[in-house]
Amino acid sequence: xxxxxxxxxxxxxxxxxxxxxxxxxxxxxxxxxxxxxxxxxxxxxxxxxxxxxxxxxxxxxxxxxxxxxxxxxxxxxxxxxxxxxxxxxxxxxxxxxxxxxxxxxxxxxxxxxxxxxxxxxxxxxxxxxxxxxxxxxxxxxxxxxxxxxxxxxxxxxxxxxxxxxxxxxxxxxxxxxxxxxxxxxxxxxxxxxxxxxxxxxxxxxxxxxxxxxxxxxxxxxxxxxxxxxxxxxxxxxxxxxxxxxxxxxxxxxxxx
Amino acid sequence: xxxxxxxxxxxxxxxxxxxxxxxxxxxxxxxxxxxxxxxxxxxxxxxxxxxxxxxxxxxxxxxxxxxxxxxxxxxxxxxxxxxxxxxxxxxxxxxxxxxxxxxxxxxxxxxxxxxxxxxxxxxxxxxxxxxxxxxxxxxxxxxxxxxxxxxxxxxxxxxxxxxxxxxxxxxxxxxxxxxxxxxxxxxxxxxxxxxxxxxxxxxxxxxxxxxxxxxxxxxxxxxxxxxxxxxxxxxxxxxxxxxxxxxxxxxxxxxxxxxxxxxxxxxxxxxxxxxxxxxxxxxxxxxxxxxxxxxxxxxxxxxxxxxxxxxxxxxxxxxxxxxxxxxxxxxxxxxxxxxxxxxxxxxxxxxx
Ligand SMILES: Nc1ncnc2c1ncn2[C@@H]1O[C@H](COP(=O)(O)OP(=O)(O)OP(=O)(O)O)[C@@H](O)[C@H]1O
Ligand SMILES: [Mg+2]
Numbered sequence: 001x002x003x004x005x006x007x008x009x010x011x012x013x014x015x016x017x018x019x020x021x022x023x024x025x026x027x028x029x030x031x032x033x034x035x036x037x038x039x040x041x042x043x044x045x046x047x048x049x050x051x052x053x054x055x056x057x058x059x060x061x062x063x064x065x066x067x068x069x070x071x072x073x074x075x076x077x078x079x080x081x082x083x084x085x086x087x088x089x090x091x092x093x094x095x096x097x098x099x100x101x102x103x104x105x106x107x108x109x110x111x112x113x114x115x116x117x118x119x120x121x122x123x124x125x126x127x128x129x130x131x132x133x134x135x136x137x138x139x140x141x142x143x144x145x146x147x148x149x150x151x152x153x154x155x156x157x158x159x160x161x162x163x164x165x166x167x168x169x170x171x172x173x174x175x176x177x178x179x180x181x182x183x184x185x186x187x188x189x190x191x192x193x194x195x196x197x198x199x200x201x202x203x204x205x206x207x208x209x210x211x212x213x214x215x216x217x218x219x220x221x222x223x224x225x226x227x228x229x230x231x232x233x234x235x236x237x238x239x240x241x242x243x244x245x246x247x248x249x250x251x252x253x254x255x256x
Numbered sequence: 257x258x259x260x261x262x263x264x265x266x267x268x269x270x271x272x273x274x275x276x277x278x279x280x281x282x283x284x285x286x287x288x289x290x291x292x293x294x295x296x297x298x299x300x301x302x303x304x305x306x307x308x309x310x311x312x313x314x315x316x317x318x319x320x321x322x323x324x325x326x327x328x329x330x331x332x333x334x335x336x337x338x339x340x341x342x343x344x345x346x347x348x349x350x351x352x353x354x355x356x357x358x359x360x361x362x363x364x365x366x367x368x369x370x371x372x373x374x375x376x377x378x379x380x381x382x383x384x385x386x387x388x389x390x391x392x393x394x395x396x397x398x399x400x401x402x403x404x405x406x407x408x409x410x411x412x413x414x415x416x417x418x419x420x421x422x423x424x425x426x427x428x429x430x431x432x433x434x435x436x437x438x439x440x441x442x443x444x445x446x447x448x449x450x451x452x453x454x455x456x457x458x459x460x461x462x463x464x465x466x467x468x469x470x471x472x473x474x475x476x477x478x479x480x481x482x483x484x485x486x487x488x489x490x491x492x493x494x495x496x497x498x499x500x501x502x503x504x505x506x507x508x509x510x511x512x513x514x515x516x517x518x519x520x521x522x523x524x525x526x527x528x529x530x531x532x533x534x535x536x537x538x539x540x541x542x543x544x545x546x547x548x549x550x551x552x553x554x555x556x557x558x559x560x561x562x563x564x565x566x567x568x569x570x571x572x573x574x575x576x577x578x579x580x581x582x583x584x585x586x587x588x589x590x591x592x593x594x595x596x597x598x599x600x601x602x603x604x605x606x607x608x
Contacts, residue, residue, distance in 0.1 A: 050468060076470040084468075090461035092525075092587055093454070101458040104451045105470030111479065114450040115443070125451065168470050 001064055003028050003204055004049070004080070004172055009058030011041070011048050018044040020228045022058070024206070026172065031198060031205045033219035035212075035239075037248055040225040042208045043085055046174050049206075050082050051075045063171070077105050081170035083161040085177045085208070091150030095160055098149045099135055102167035103128040132167060138200070139163040139193075155186050159193075166201060173197075175207040179214045187211050191218045216240065224248065268592045273438060280430040292430060293498070294542050299433035300494050301534040303440050305518040306527065307487035312516075313524035313587075314448060315480040316460030321381070321397035322515045324404040325485045326492030327507035328377050329370035331408065331415055333493030334424045334502060335359060336366035342423045349419065350412040363427040367436070367493050374489020375482045382481040386474060393481075401509055408504040420503025421496075428498035436494060440487055444527055447483075456480050460525070510566065514541075517573050521583050529585030544568055 002025035011019040019041040026032055034042050047053045049060055051072035059068045067075050081102075090098050107114075107128075109121035136142045139159040144152060149160060158178055165173055178194070179187040191214050198205055209215045215222060216236040224232040224239060226248040232239055239245055283295060304322055311317040338346070340358050361369070385396040408415045415421070447453045455476050458466040467473050496502050514537075522533030544565045551558040576583065 052464070052468075072464075072467045073470045073472050076468060082468055084465065088462050088465035088468075090458050090465065092461055093457055097454055097457075100451070101454050101466065101471065102469040104455050107451050109451075111452055114452050115446055117446065117450075121450075128451070164469060 001061075002026055003063055004206070005061040006045075006049060007059045007061070009045070009048055009055035009060065011044050011053055011055050017228050019048065019055075019225070022048075022225075022228075022230060024223065026204050026206055028171075028204055029198065029202070030221065031194070031207070031219050033215040033222040034206065034208045034225065035210070035215055035222060036225035041228040042225055043176055044228075045225070046082065046176055046208065049075075050080060050174065073105070076168050076170075079169070079171035080174065081165035081168045081172070082174040083158070083165055083176055083178060085180065087154075087157050087161055089149040089157055089160060089164070091148065093149060094146050095136065095141055095149050095152065096129075096132055096145040098160060098164050099132040099167045100128055102164045103132060105168060135163045135167055138197075154181050158182070158190075162193075162197070166197065170201075170203065172204045172206065175205065175209075177208050177210060179209055179211045182211075184213075187214050190214065194218050265592050269442075276434065276438070277431075280434055284430045294539065295430055296428060296433045296494075296498050297542075298535045298538045299430070299437040300428075300491050300498070301515070301518060301538045302437045302531050303433075303491040303494070304488060304515045305522065305530040305534040306440055306444055307484045307491060308512075308515050309519045309522070309524065309527070309530045310444065310456075310487070311480055311484045312519055313526070313530075314453070314460060315456040315477065316463070317386075317477060317481060318391055318394040319397045319481065319484065320394055320509075320512050320516070321378070321400050321485065322488050323507040323509065323511040324397070324401040325374045325378060325488035326495065326511065327404050327408060327504070328374040329489030329492030330496035330502050330507070331421070332370040332373050332489070333363075333366040334421045334496045335414075336361040336369060337363060337425050337427060337497060338421065338423065339425075346416050346419070346421055346423065347413075350417070352416075353413040356414065363432070363497065366497075367432075367490050370493035371486040371490040374492070375486035378482045378485025379478060382478050382485075386477040386481065398509070401507070401512060405504040405507055415504065418504065420501060420506075422501045424496050424500045424502065426497060426500050428494045433494055433498070436490060440490075441527060441531065448527070452476070452479070457525075513573075514569065517569060517576070520573070521576050523583035523585035523587060525587040526583070526585035526589055528590040529583055529588075533584055541565065 004024065004026040006022060006024040009019065009022050010017065022045050024032070034045065036042055044053065048055045051067070051070050051074070054069040059066060061067065062075070062078055062080060065078065067078065090101060093101070107124055109118065109124055113121045133142065133145065136145055139162060141156060141160055141163065144156065149157065152160060162175070162178065179190050182190060194205060195218060197203060207219070219236060221235060222233070222239045223230055224245050231244045231248060232242045234242070283292060304326070308319065308322050311319040335356055336359060339360065343352055343357055381396060381400050385392050409418050411417070448457070455466065455471045458469065458471055459473060459476060463473060518534045518537050519530060521537065522529030547564045547568060548560050548562055550560040
C-alpha cells in the first residue's frame with residue numbers, strides 16, 4: 001500500500017464543488033506535483049488531506065490508517081506536515097520559537113513538570129533547542145534565530161515555514177506554492193533544496209507550484225486540476241505535451 | 257547565545273525581590289492604613305491583570321470572566337476563613353448550610369482552594385465553549401459574570417444572598433498580596449518561556465498554523481483559560497480578605513472592565529506592561545475619587561457626581577484604543593539584559 005492513499009475525495013462549499021473525485025497515491029520517497037489554473041481546487045485538496053476540511057465523500061489513508069476527517073493536529077502527529085500558500089508564520093515569535101513550537105507535539109513532560117522545570121523537562125527543552133538550531137542551519141537561517149519571524153524577507157519566510165514543518169518530523173511534506181514570489185535564482189535554489197531535504201529527511205513530497213520550471217525540474221509525477229477535476233496525470237514530459245493541459249492553461253503563462 | 261548568563265539573571269531577580277520585601281516590611285510598619293491598602297490593591301490588581309493577560313494577551317482568547325472568577329474565589333476564601341461565630345452572626349435571615357458552618361482553614365489553604373474551585377468553574381465553562389470554532393468565549397464569559405451574581409444572590413444558605421458577608425478576617429497584608437503577586441509573575445514567566453507557553457503564543461499568532469504544527473487547540477485553550485481562572489480566583493480571595501465585606505453586586509462587569517483596561521493599557525502579551533499599568537491605574541483610580549466627591553472651588557460648588565470615575569475610565573479606554581493600541585509595552589518585556597545593556601548603546605538584535 002502507498003504511504004498516502006487519497007481515494008475519490010469531493011469537497012463542496014455550499015453549491016460549489018471545489019474538488020471532485022480527486023485521487024492520489026504517493027509512494028515513499030516520491031516527489032509529486034499538483035498544478036492547475038487559479039481557483040482549480042489545489043489548496044482545497046491540500047486542506048482536505050491535512051484535516052482542515054472534511055470531504056463530503058471519499059477517503060484519505062496515511063500509512064494504512066484512515067485519517068479522513070481527523071483533526072489537523074492529529075494528522076500532523078501521525079506524520080503529514082505542510083506549508084501555506086499565504087505564509088502563516090507566528091509573526092511575533094522569533095524564528096527559533098517558530099521551529100520550537102513545531103517540536104511541542106513530541107513533548108513528553110507534563111505541564112506540571114514544565115512549570116517545575118524538572119530535569120526531564122529541561123532535557124527535552126535542551127534537545128529541542130539543539131535540533132531546532134540544526135534545522136535553522138540547514139535552511140541557512142541561523143543568524144536570524146532571534147529575529148521576529150515577521151521581519152524576515154519573503155524568501156526566508158518561505159524557508160522558515162519549511163523548517164517549521166520539518167520540525168514536526170513528517171513522513172510526508174505538503175508544500176503549497178513554495179516558490180511563489182521568488183526570483184529565478186531563488187527558485188532554482190529552492191528546487192535543489194527540496195531534493196536535498198527529501199533525501200536527508202527521508203520524505204515524500206506533494207507540492208503545488210505555479211513555476212513550471214520548478215515543477216518540471218523537481219517532480220517525478222504531476223497531477224493537473226482544472227475546475228476541481230483531475231484532467232491529467234503523468235511525468236513532466238507527458239504533461240507538457242498534453243492537449244487538455246495546454247487548453248486549461250490557455251491564456252495563462254506556462255513559465256511565469 | 258547572547259545575553260547574560262542565566263545564573264546572573266537569577267541572582268538579579270533574587271536581589272530585586274529582596275529589595276521589594278525590604279520595602280514592604282518598612283511600608284507595613286510605617287505607612288498609614290490608607291496607603292497600605294492602596295499598595296495591597298496594587299498587588300491584587302497586578303494579579304488580576306496578569307490573569308486576564310494570560311488568556312487575552314498571550315493565548316488570543318477573548319475572555320471577560322475576571323469578575324465572575326473573583327467572586328468564586330472571594331466567597332470560597334470568605335467561607336473558609338470566617339469563624340463559626342461570625343458566620344452565625346452573618347446568616348441571621350436564612351441559616352447557613354450546616355456543612356459550611358464549621359468549615360475553617362488557614363489562609364494559605366483558603367487561597368489555594370479559592371484558586372482551585374475557580375479553576376474548576378473555569379474548566380466547566382471553558383470546555384464546552386472552547387470546543388466550538390469561533391469566538392464564543394467573550395459571550396459565554398460575559399454571561400457567566402452576570403449569572404454568577406444572580407446565583408450568589410439566590411443561594412442564601414451558602415452565600416447569605418444579597419446581604420453579603422461581613423467580618424471576613426483581614427488576613428491580606430502586604431506580604432500576602434505582594435508575595436502572591438511575585439509568585440504569579442514568576443510562574444507566568446516560567447510558563448511563557450516553556451514549550452506550553454510557546455504553544456499558547458502560537459495559538460494567539462495563528463490558530464490554523466498552530467494546529468497544523470500539531471498543537472492541540474482544545475487542550476491548550478482550556479489549560480490557559482483554567483489557569484487564568486485559578487489566578488483570578490486567588491485575586492478575588494485576597495480582595496475579600498482585604499476589604500472584609502463582600503456581596504454579589506460587587507463582582508459586576510465594571511470590575512472586569514477595569515482589569516481589561518489595565519491589560520490593554522499595559523500591552524496585550526506583556527508581563528511587565530501589566531505590572532506597570534496595574535500599579536499606575538490603581539493609584540490613579542484612588543486619586544480619581546476626588547472627581548466623585550463634592551468640590552468647592554471658592555466661587556462655585558460642584559456636588560459629588562457618583563460614577564464619574566467610570567466616565568473618566570471610559571475616556572481613557574477610548575483614547576488607548578484609538579491612539580495607543582499597543583499599550584505601554586506592546587508585547588515587549590523589560591528584562592535584565594535590556595536594563596543592563598542600556599548603557600552600552602542601542603540593543604542589537606542579531607548576534608552569535
Ligand atoms: N473556505 C472556502 N469557502 C468557500 N469557497 C472556497 C473556500 N476555499 C476555497 N474556495 C473556492 O474553491 C475554489 C478552489 O479554491 P482553491 O483555493 O483550492 O484554488 P487553488 O487551486 O489553490 O487556486 P490558487 O492557484 O489561486 O491558489 C475557488 O473557487 C475558491 O473560491
Ligand atoms: Mg491555492
